[in-house]
Amino acid sequence: MEQIVGPAVPAGRAVVRPIGIRDVAITGGPFGRWQRINREASIPLGLEQMERSGALPNLRRAAGEGDGPFQGYRFQDSDLYKQLEAVSWEHARAPEAGYAEFVGQAAAVLARAQRPDGYLNSHYQVVKPDKIYAELEYSHEMYCAGHLFQAAVAAARAGVGESLLPVARRFADHLVEVFLTGGNDGIDGHAEVETALVELHRLTGERAYLDLASKLIDNRGKGLIRDSGMGMLYAQDHLPVREADTAVGHAVRQLYLESGIVDVYLETGDVSLLECSVRRWEDMVATKTYITGGLGSRHDGEAFGERYELPSDRGYSESCAAIASVHWNWRLLLATGQGRYADLIERTLYNAFAASTSADGLRFFYVNPLQRRNDLVEDAYLGRRREWFACACCPPNIMRLVASLGGYLATESEAGVQVHQYVPGTIDAGGARLRVDTDYPWDGVVRVTVEEAPPGEWELALRVPSWSGSTSVNGRRADPGDDGYFRIRRLWTRGNTVELRLDMTPRLMHPHHRIDAVRGSVALQRGPLVYCFEQADQPDGVEMDDLAIAPGAEPRVLAVQDLEGVGRTVPIEIDAVVVDEPRDGLPYTAKPSATSTRVTATAVPYFQWDNRDGGAMRVWIPLA
C-alpha cells in the first residue's frame, strides 16, 4: 500500500480511510488563510522561539555542547517536537519552503543528545539524571517521547529529515525494553505517547510499539504511579479506561488518551476500547462541551469540571484541548464513519480552535474564554492573545494542526469518497479528483465538480451538518442518512457537478436548562460559526456588560466585508437593549428596578475576536 502522507493512518479496520495531505489542495477560504498565515507568520515565529525559549539550547546542553542552566519546563523538548511536526506537514503540503534544513539540524542535535541506550530527555539528562523514570506521575518523559515519535512519523511520511526516525526508534525501543518487556508497569502522568506509539507502529510495522501502547492504556487507572499532587482524576488514573464513564481531570490528557484508545482499537480490533471511548464522547458532548467545541471548564487543574459546569468567563477551553479533540474525533470518524464526529471537528475548528490565533498569526490564546468583561482587574491577561508562553504547548500545537488540515477534509472507502469539510480546492480520493468551489462558511453553497472519475458506479457522500435545518442537493431537498451524510451513487464522468446548499439562516441558540452559567442567555450561530459580541462593534457609550437581546428580535445578516484588523467576515445585527440598573448596595433586590433603552447590537464570528481593542466580549448574551 502506498504511504499516505498525513496524520493518523490506520491499517485496515477503519470504516473510512484517510487520504494524504498531498491529495488535497486548499485554495482559499478560512482554512486557506490560516495555512498561509501559518507559513508566513506563525511557523517563522515558532522556529525563532526554539532557540529563545531554550528548547534547542537545552538539547545542546544534554549533548554536552552548551552552557547555562536548563531553561523552562521539564517538558520543554516537546515544543521542539511539535514544531518539527508542524514543519514536516508544512513540507508535505508545500515543500518549497525549505524546512528540510531545520529538521535535519534539529535531528542532528537530538542524535547527539540521545544517550547510547536510546533515552532522550534534556530535562532529566541535564537536571535530574538520577530521577529518570522515577517520577512518571509528572515527569512527562513519555509525553515528550510521544511528540518526538509524531514528529518523526510526520517527517518520514513527508520525506523530510530522514535522520529523525532513527532517533525516535531508538527511544521507542528503549521504552519497549523498559516498559513492555522490562517489568516496569509505569505509565506517564500525561497521556500522549499511546497514540504516538500506534502511529510509529503504523509507519514501521513494529508490533512492540502497538503492544506497548496497549499496555500503557490497560495499566491506566490501576494506581501504578503515584498521585502527582493533583489527584488521581487529574491524570485519568482513577479508574481503568474501560470503566470510566465521563471525561475528567486535565482535559488535554484525557483527550490525548482517547486518541490512543481509539488508535489501539483501530489496530487490534478490541471493541471494548472503542465502546468506552464512545461512551465518554457522548457524555462529554452532552454535558461538558462549550458551544464553540471548547473543552475544559476550569483553570484549576486545567480540568473538565462537573457535568453542565460551563462558565463563559472562567472557562478554560485550552487551545491544545481543541486540537486534541480534533485528533480524537478524527479517529472516531475513521473507526465508525459517523458524521457526528466530523460535525464536532467542524465546530471545533471554526470556533474553539480558530480563535486561538490572531488574524496576523503572531499571537495565540492558551485559554479561550467565551466572555471577557469590561474593566478586568484580576484577569487583565485573559482574553488577550500573547506572542508566546512560558508553558508554550499551544502555539506549536496550533501550527502542526493548521499545516495538516488537508488531512481532515475527506476520506475514501470501498463505496467511494466522503467529503467531511467544505473548503475550496481539490481532493484526490478513491481514484477520483473532485474540485470544490465554495465561499463557505460565509455562504452555504458548495459546488463539487468531478474532474476525474474512476470507472463504474461509486458513491459520493457529502456531510450534512446537523445545524443545517433544510438542505438541498442540485435543487432538491436532501435529508441525510442517520450517519449524517447525503449519498449519491452513480456512474460519474468528468464535469459532473453536485450543488449542495446548506441552511445559513442565523439561529439564536438556547442552552440546556442544566447549564447554570448561561441561563437566560442565547448565542448566535450561523452555519458552523458561533458569533460573539465585541465592545468594538457596539454603539458608542454602550457597555457590553449591559447589553441584552430585545424580546422577539431576529438576527440580520450583513454583507460579506473586509473588517479592518479582522479580515473577511459576515457581521450580524440584532435589536438589543441596554439595561440600566443601580450599582450600589448589595446586587440582590426583591423588586428589580432596571430600565432599558433600544439599540442595535452587532456580532462577528467568535474566531475573529480580540483582533481590535481588547474590549469586552460575549458569546452568550442575555435575553431581555
Place this chain on the structure above:
Amino acid sequence: MEQIVGPAVPAGRAVVRPIGIRDVAITGGPFGRWQRINREASIPLGLEQMERSGALPNLRRAAGEGDGPFQGYRFQDSDLYKQLEAVSWEHARAPEAGYAEFVGQAAAVLARAQRPDGYLNSHYQVVKPDKIYAELEYSHEMYCAGHLFQAAVAAARAGVGESLLPVARRFADHLVEVFLTGGNDGIDGHAEVETALVELHRLTGERAYLDLASKLIDNRGKGLIRDSGMGMLYAQDHLPVREADTAVGHAVRQLYLESGIVDVYLETGDVSLLECSVRRWEDMVATKTYITGGLGSRHDGEAFGERYELPSDRGYSESCAAIASVHWNWRLLLATGQGRYADLIERTLYNAFAASTSADGLRFFYVNPLQRRNDLVEDAYLGRRREWFACACCPPNIMRLVASLGGYLATESEAGVQVHQYVPGTIDAGGARLRVDTDYPWDGVVRVTVEEAPPGEWELALRVPSWSGSTSVNGRRADPGDDGYFRIRRLWTRGNTVELRLDMTPRLMHPHHRIDAVRGSVALQRGPLVYCFEQADQPDGVEMDDLAIAPGAEPRVLAVQDLEGVGRTVPIEIDAVVVDEPRDGLPYTAKPSATSTRVTATAVPYFQWDNRDGGAMRVWIPLA
C-alpha cells in the same frame, strides 16, 4: 477607663463604643446554640487537634523538646494561636470551663520555644533558621505573630493565662526592632499583624506597636517584597492602600488588611485610611459579595475575582473570609455608627459564617459554595464538611468568633445604647441593663425590656435591617433614619418595654443583571436568613438540578419545627416545576424541547445545609 473584655476596643475615635463579652448574656436563639455547641463539641475537638495536627509538637521541637520532623504548613503556629484566642474568649464568656490550664501550658511551651531575642516561629526555627524574614512574601511570620498578639490580648482581657502576654510583647518588640526602627521595610505577604498590633497597642499603650502597624500598611503596594509566585494582587501588594479601588486577590488577606486599616484610622485619625477602606467596601458590597455575605469567587488563589463574578458552584466564600468580614465591618461600624455595616455582619453571621459548622459542631466547611450538583465527580469533596483540614485555618477561627459573638451585639455612646443584633438575653451598656426577648430569626418580634436605667434622658437605638420592608415599634410604623437605626430618646424606668416588629415576609430575591452566574434565577430570603433547596426535602424522584420555581409562585412559610439532624428551623414551601429536557447530543438547541411537571419544593435556611445526606443543594433556583 475600665478594661473592656472583648475584641476590637478602640481608644477614643469610635462613634459608638464596644461593650465587653461579659456585659452580654446570650440565653438562646441560634447564637446561643452555636455558643453551646462551640463549647461542648468544637473547642474540645480543636484542643485535641493542637496535638494531633502538630501545632504544639512543632513548638516543642522549636524548644528543643521534641523529635520528629516539622508537621504541617509553615503557618501551623497560627492554629494554636487562634485556638488560644477562642478559649480565652470562652473563658471570658463562661469561666467555669477551666481553660486556664491549657492557656498556661501552651504559654509555657511558647516561652520555652521563643528565641532570646523574642523571635518565635516553629517552622522557621526548626526547618529554615537561615531564612528568617528572608521570604516575607510567603513566610507568614508576621501573620503568625499577629494571631499570637490577638490571643495574648484576648487572654489578658479575659484574665486567663497571664504568661501569654509577655511572650507576645517580646515578639512584638522584636518586630519593632527589625521592621520599625531596624531599617527593614518589608511587609508580610499575608496581612493580619496590622490589626493585631493595634489591639496590642490598645491593651498595653505601647505606641511603637501602632506605629509599626501604620508603617506596614503604608508600605503595602510599593513592591518592597517579592512576588510569591501568585502575583502582586494576590497579596494586595499591587497598589498602595489609599489608591486601590477594589478588593482583589486572596480574600482573607484583603479583609484582614482592611481591619488593620480601619484600626489604624481609629487610633490615629488618618481619614485617608477610613476613606479608602469605605470605598473598597462599597465596591465589594455592590459587585463582589454573595447573597450569603460570602466573599471570594475563585478556588484559584482563594481570590475575589472580577466584579459581578459570583458563581454558585465554584464560589469559594472561605469561612475565614466571612470571619474577617465580620471583623472589618465591626470596625467600620465603630468608626461610623452606620447600620449598613451591622446589616452585613448580620447577613454574614446567619449565612456564610453559620453554614461553616455542622449542627453538631464537629465538622466544618473551608469552602462554602451556594450550589452542590447531583452526581459530582471531580468535586465530590465540595459541599461536605470535614472534621479538620491539612490547612486548618478555618475551624479555630470559627471557634474564636463564636466565643466572642457577645461582643458584636450592642454598643454605647454619649447618646445611649445601640442594639445591632437581636439575640435573647441581657445587655449591660451605657449604664443600663436591657433584657431582650425574641425568637429571632424565626420570628420578627423583638421585645426589649429596661431592667435597669441610668438617670436622665438617653437614647435607645434599634437597628432596622434593610431587608425589613415595613417595621413597627410599639405598634406604630417605624422608619429608621438614614443610618439604619430607629431611635427612642426619653427618660427610661425599670420595666419600660419596646416591641420591635420586623417584616418576616419571605422574599424572592433577584440578582443584578450583571451577575451572569445566577441570571434567570431567584433566591429565597426571610428575615436575615438566606434559604436553600436541598435534595433531602424535595419529592421523591425529583432531581434538584431540574427544579425551577413555577411562574408567579409565592413562598409559604411553614411552622417552626425541629428537623432531624438539622435542629430548630422554619422551612418554606413554594410551587415549582420539574424540567425534563433531552440529555444527549450538544446541550444547545435553536428550539428548546423541555417539558415540565408541577411539584412542591421545600427550602431550609442555608446555614443548616449538609446536615443530612450530602445531596444536591441550590441557593439560586431557576425561574421556570
